[in-house]
Amino acid sequence: MENHIHFDIAEHALMLLDQRLLPGRETHVACRNVDDIIHALKTMVVRGAPAIGVTAAWGCVLALRDVLERGGDPSRWRADFNTELDRLAQARPTAVNLRWAVERMRAVASAFQGSAAELLPRLEKEARAIHQEDIAICKALGRAGADCIPDNSTVLTHCNAGALATAGYGTALGVIRAAREQGKHIRVIADETRPFLQGARLTAWELKEDGIDVTVACDNACALLMQKGMVDCVVVGADRIAANGDSANKIGTFGVAILAQHFGIPFYIAAPLSTIDTATPTGAEIPIEERPYEEVALLNDRRICPEDVPVYNFAFDVTPAHLITGIITEKGVLRQPYTDSIAAAKASASR
Numbered sequence: 001m002e003n004h005i006h007f008d009i010a011e012h013a014l015m016l017l018d019q020r021l022l023p024g025r026e027t028h029v030a031c032r033n034v035d036d037i038i039h040a041l042k043t044m045v046v047r048g049a050p051a052i053g054v055t056a057a058w059g060c061v062l063a064l065r066d067v068l069e070r071g072g073d074p075s076r077w078r079a080d081f082n083t084e085l086d087r088l089a090q091a092r093p094t095a096v097n098l099r100w101a102v103e104r105m106r107a108v109a110s111a112f113q114g115s116a117a118e119l120l121p122r123l124e125k126e127a128r129a130i131h132q133e134d135i136a137i138c139k140a141l142g143r144a145g146a147d148c149i150p151d152n153s154t155v156l157t158h159c160n161a162g163a164l165a166t167a168g169y170g171t172a173l174g175v176i177r178a179a180r181e182q183g184k185h186i187r188v189i190a191d192e193t194r195p196f197l198q199g200a201r202l203t204a205w206e207l208k209e210d211g212i213d214v215t216v217a218c219d220n221a222c223a224l225l226m227q228k229g230m231v232d233c234v235v236v237g238a239d240r241i242a243a244n245g246d247s248a249n250k251i252g253t254f255g256v257a258i259l260a261q262h263f264g265i266p267f268y269i270a271a272p273l274s275t276i277d278t279a280t281p282t283g284a285e286i287p288i289e290e291r292p293y294e295e296v297a298l299l300n301d302r303r304i305c306p307e308d309v310p311v312y313n314f315a316f317d318v319t320p321a322h323l324i325t326g327i328i329t330e331k332g333v334l335r336q337p338y339t340d341s342i343a344a345a346k347a348s349a350s351r
Contacts, residue, residue: 005051142170145178172270
């Protein structure tokens with residue numbers, strides 16, 4: 001699955017599969033400018049840290065096109081372009097891939113000496129490179145992590161860290177896909193992942209499409225499933241990993257990790273190195289997004305909470321590094337102490 005994010009050159013638009021409507025409808029949203037990209041990110045038309053990064057890269061292309069179409073003082077195009085990039089980078093706070101992609105695209109623009117019109121194809125090339133690299137990274141990550149999953153085992157995952165959350169193949173689901181490609185028999189339990197139901201709607205849909213055995217479980221069934229011996233390992237994604245290995249992922253992940261430790265079940269994070277933010281020392285410094293009231297209080301536009309009763313809708317929580325068995329990356333499986341293994345992997349990737 002790689003066509004859920006694609007750039008239509010003829011239409012000058014980024015086409016995004018609307019993940020809010022799955023599994024019932026498969027509809028693409030056309031993003032033709034920065035405002036469209038920001039709206040798609042904020043409303044979760046597209047979500048998942050790597051997919052957010054790829055979307056942001058193409059958003060930078062649209063940002064430059066916006067500047068060109070507006071015209072104005074030719075000497076100000078760089079300032080106007082950087083203002084648009086700043087808007088993109090601030091669209092969502094937790095997933096570091098958003099800022100990472102914007103800064104990579106900004107660096108290409110900063111080093112370019114030509115006009116805005118001459119820069120446009122160069123930015124398109126860089127965005128396409130980020131897009132294709134993400135797919136390759138997910139496949140390498142999957143191969144690196146496949147050995148962590150025993151044959152004939154049941155894997156529990158939380159949220160959606162599959163092809164839909166990336167440019168293709170997936171991180172946590174990439175590990176599962178790679179294990180299956182090795183010939184292993186894998187069953188998956190997908191936590192429903194309230195309140196946005198990414199597990200029930202998206203992970204289950206992806207795995208069903210691939211013919212992988214998947215069962216959806218209520219979030220609050222996790223302890224019982226583990227107590228009954230129905231879970232052999234846990235693999236989840238991440239939206240930001242701190243320099244010490246603390247990992248932010250969809251709300252509820254921290255609880256799953258605590259339960260996994262209690263029952264002696266391996267708990268793995270699967271994420272590309274671009275999700276590791278070495279400028280963030282620990283999980284305490286990771287900003288946690290709070291999302292709209294309606295996501296908790298309404299279900300299919302029907303009220304399920306009493307009026308005038310407030311809700312907590314934190315989108316993410318942080319799993320402390322000591323609960324994580326390994327961090328699966330395209331450079332291999334990182335082990336504790338994570339401060340050392342993360343630094344070594346980042347240094348290796350920069351060479």
